Amino acid sequence: MKSITVLGSTGSIGTRTLEVAEQLGDRIRVVSLAAGSNWRLLAQQANRFRPELVALADEKQVPRLRSALADSGIEVAGGSDGVVAAASVDNADTAVVAVVGVAGLPASFAALESGKTLALANKETLVAAGELLTQVARDNRAEIVPIDSEHSAIHQCLRAGTVDEVQRLLLTASGGPFRAFSKFDLKRVTPEMALRHPTWTMGAKVTIDSATLINKALEVIEARWLFGIPADRIGVVVHPQSVVHSMVEFRDGSILAQLGLPDMRVPIQYALTYPERLPRSTRRLDLAELGGLTFEPPDTDRFPGLLLGWRAASEGGTAGAVLNAASEVAVDLFLNRRIRFTEITPIAARTLDCHTVTHPGSVDDVLEADRWARKKAMALAPGG
Numbered sequence: 001m002k003s004i005t006v007l008g009s010t011g012s013i014g015t016r017t018l019e020v021a022e023q024l025g026d027r028i029r030v031v032s033l034a035a036g037s038n039w040r041l042l043a044q045q046a047n048r049f050r051p052e053l054v055a056l057a058d059e060k061q062v063p064r065l066r067s068a069l070a071d072s073g074i075e076v077a078g079g080s081d082g083v084v085a086a087a088s089v090d091n092a093d094t095a096v097v098a099v100v101g102v103a104g105l106p107a108s109f110a111a112l113e114s115g116k117t118l119a120l121a122n123k124e125t126l127v128a129a130g131e132l133l134t135q136v137a138r139d140n141r142a143e144i145v146p147i148d149s150e151h152s153a154i155h156q157c158l159r160a161g162t163v164d165e166v167q168r169l170l171l172t173a174s175g176g177p178f179r180a181f182s183k184f185d186l187k188r189v190t191p192e193m194a195l196r197h198p199t200w201t202m203g204a205k206v207t208i209d210s211a212t213l214i215n216k217a218l219e220v221i222e223a224r225w226l227f228g229i230p231a232d233r234i235g236v237v238v239h240p241q242s243v244v245h246s247m248v249e250f251r252d253g254s255i256l257a258q259l260g261l262p263d264m265r266v267p268i269q270y271a272l273t274y275p276e277r278l279p280r281s282t283r284r285l286d287l288a289e290l291g292g293l294t295f296e297p298p299d300t301d302r303f304p305g306l307l308l309g310w311r312a313a314s315e316g317g318t319a320g321a322v323l324n325a326a327s328e329v330a331v332d333l334f335l336n337r338r339i340r341f342t343e344i345t346p347i348a349a350r351t352l353d354c355h356t357v358t359h360p361g362s363v364d365d366v367l368e369a370d371r372w373a374r375k376k377a378m379a380l381a382p383g384g
């Protein structure tokens, strides 16, 4: 039996994690849960899974959660310290971090520092603090198992060989909804158009990032730290069907790929049960029915946001935190119709240009770079 803690349990990945945990029955025990402010759903989850501890980051809502769980015997904690307590709770061997944004950083570090396996969905942790996080994992002999589908695919392919045998990692990208748009048409993209992703249903930020290919840039950075492969040995190939989730090319020229229908519950179950692989009743991929898979190079002339990934991954240190924060600000401005779709990448790039990379020694250093980048990106925006 595995004992898990789920941080960000009320979100898209968090609720699917609990769904998978329920399907796995008595193989999984939920020891603690944490969320941002959705006390109602957290209370429902607590009543269903009977964890020892639940935490809510938003202190204002904690009294409501406490009264909802008054006679349950479940301990209730509040604020970011409460979330960290849920991440480092005794009796759990795996922490699922599905918190959104840099708010996930303290939980990820706390999980590793308490020696747990980190089942990581939160992109921002690796993008903003990958160098530091992987050092902390090594220091604590703790493992990081990715939930992001591309990195899960690479993790699975790497079971066929060692990192020393890898020639390069190949991340696949759907290409986003504007794969065939001209530069002229890209200028006229509206938030409504960009929010329609061809294959995955996700939050607004990651959907817009998929359309600019900045999401793939962030995944290059994630892969660089997670697998310890230099940025110039990480490639990206556009694969509109999103069936091949990513690949590893080994030094003898063999390429291994992981395939499956797009369903986040598959990488979630893999991370929960790793190193075991348990059965799952799910719709199966039928390659004959599919007919064909296509691949093409990314067009970095129309989608220059992708290049920022290699740049930040090579620069290391705080560059990832700055790219992450600046792109978040730019996406927000676009969603609020203050900038055009084609201005998102230049704002992120100019923020990186203005930044002097340092090597953070703590989560606070990373959060400081994040704050700096947000201010700078706002100042660089038109009318800022």
Ligand SMILES: NC(=O)c1ccc[n+]([C@@H]2O[C@H](COP(=O)([O-])OP(=O)(O)OC[C@H]3O[C@@H](n4cnc5c(N)ncnc54)[C@H](OP(=O)(O)O)[C@@H]3O)[C@@H](O)[C@H]2O)c1
Binding pocket: 007, 008, 009, 010, 011, 012, 013, 014, 034, 035, 036, 037, 038, 039, 057, 083, 098, 099, 100, 101, 103, 121, 122, 123, 124, 147, 148, 149, 200, 201, 202, 203, 206, 264
């Ligand atoms: N969705 C996907 O398919 C997918 C795929 C790959 C990677 N990811 C990554 O996984 C992460 C989560 O994505 P998501 O789509 O599940 O996001 P989401 O639906 O927005 O859920 C975010 C979760 O984080 C919680 N939260 C917010 N602030 C918090 C805080 N300060 N402390 C603790 N919990 C907090 C939220 O609680 P409330 O509900 O109370 O606000 C919610 O449970 C992101 O980093 C995303 O990039 C997502």
